[in-house]
Amino acid sequence: MALWRSGRRNIDELNAWQKADEFSTLLHEMGSELYIGRDKEWLLYLLDKAGRLMRDALEEGWNRAYLAEYLLGISEALTFGALVDYYLVFLRHEGYLTVERAHEVEGKLSDLQNTLTALAGRLREDLRASPEGTPASFP
């Protein structure tokens, strides 16, 4: 166990990971409801994958040696969020998503992105204070 994680909880107990997990499930459900034609099935695959990658990036970062790598995991999760954002714009634009469903998914994504951004901000402060990190601000 790395020093910065000493005495801390498992990742699945953390608020950010839980939100990422819920969002991943939501994307999966959305994908199974949609019919967008066989030529665009890859898009649903990619959305599903990006949702899982957001969650997995957090988990992978959490399991690495340094707090900085957890931060990197959060950055990667946000990066995959950008991919989801982009394809949601397309699905909404092309009328594949109802306005209500689009609002729901985009709202959840926005909430998750805000949570991750805020968490990254707090961790950066911790890291500045102590390079090996003994975070005081886990949600």
Next chain:
Amino acid sequence: MLSQEDNELLCRVGPGTPMGDLMRQYWIPAARSDELPAPNGPPLRVRLLGESLIAFRVTSGKVGLIANSCPHRGASLFYGRNESEGLRCVYHGWKFDVAGSCIDMPSEPPESNFKHKVRAIAYPCVERGGIIWTYMGARETPPPLPDLEANMAPECRVTTMIRDCNYMQALEGDIDTVHFAFLHMGHLALEDTYEGNFLHYQVKDRAPRYAVTDTEFGTCYGAYRPAEEDTYYWRFANFLFPFYTQIPPGTLVVNRGFRAWVPMDDEHTMFFGIAATPAGGVTVAPERSKRQDVDARRGSSQRAGLGITEMLPDTTDWYGRSRPKADASNDYLLDREKVQRGESYTGLPSVVLEDQAITESMGPIYNRSQEHLGTSDIMIIRTRLRLIRAAQALRDKGEIPPGVDQPEFYRQRSGGVILPRSVDWFEATRDLRKAFVEYPEAFVLETIGERRPT
């Protein structure tokens, strides 16, 4: 994948289009200063944002950029006489200064005041660092020029090359980091690289991971791969509004350069590459292969292993400036035997022409509704979204896009760096990514892993 509507919004740059309006908020590189070498010299045809313009240097040295069509009868001012602080239309003798004011109208009666009522469309120009900049927007007082380090350096090099495609697909090549390890370096094996060299890490792992982030100037990505046991090799690159890039080859703390993908019109782009030598003269070569060094020792013409891009003489055609000899009409001088011999991944003459051929091969305006962008294309995705949203915000809410009034946003650098895994990639490079800072050689070597290829 992008809807047709968004693709149109992204790519069309003519007057009255959302993206054209966005670009007209900024100063734009119009030409190299040396394309107008002498006062009263020949005028120059310039296509810019879908407009046909004539650039000319008047007697005092000032540069004018004026609409091609004379406001009198529409004759081309390219045929004009550049004389005594103005360009005179040869059809009826009307003469215009650099501001577009008609300063002589010999075809009208001497007592006529008509010349004071006539103006040609003209855009203000300034020169800095070997570039003629123009402002095509609506403001009475233009915004400040962007603080682009290389363009403000005492000595900088400006190169230009026309690309026969839309600006965005050309620009996207610069922020697509993965292609480097295939298109340009796909022929290299690990044994062709020096251990500890940036290229070694790239060839060892051709599928890096990414962190992409929005910034005040546009978008930034860091692509990382394992370097040594406790370090990562990071490549940073930037997109800066509205069409600038800073690419990741080289060393972060040394690189002084930027690239501009200036739309001539929807289907033609003028590339400007601007580079400056660091003030301290620190030079490192973190991306050399053993093959390149063998070539260099043999005195090979393959300049720095990047190949040679031969240029045609300029013509006066609208698309006749800065044109490479290799183009679609001759398959870019493709030599498949070079591929067979393992000397090149593509058989194309140079790295520059590899990019040129591939992006032009996508068609004049790439139809993004058919593409399949994956997780390694996130920088492209993020950049498109930023541009589209900024153009929409300007159109719908009059929101001024990033950097127009903040020249300091452009004080950025890109490049590679070795970082310990224990440091936060973003914070640890915050200062290193800032322009206008000089570092001693020892520090520079430290940032590339203290290894110098021999």
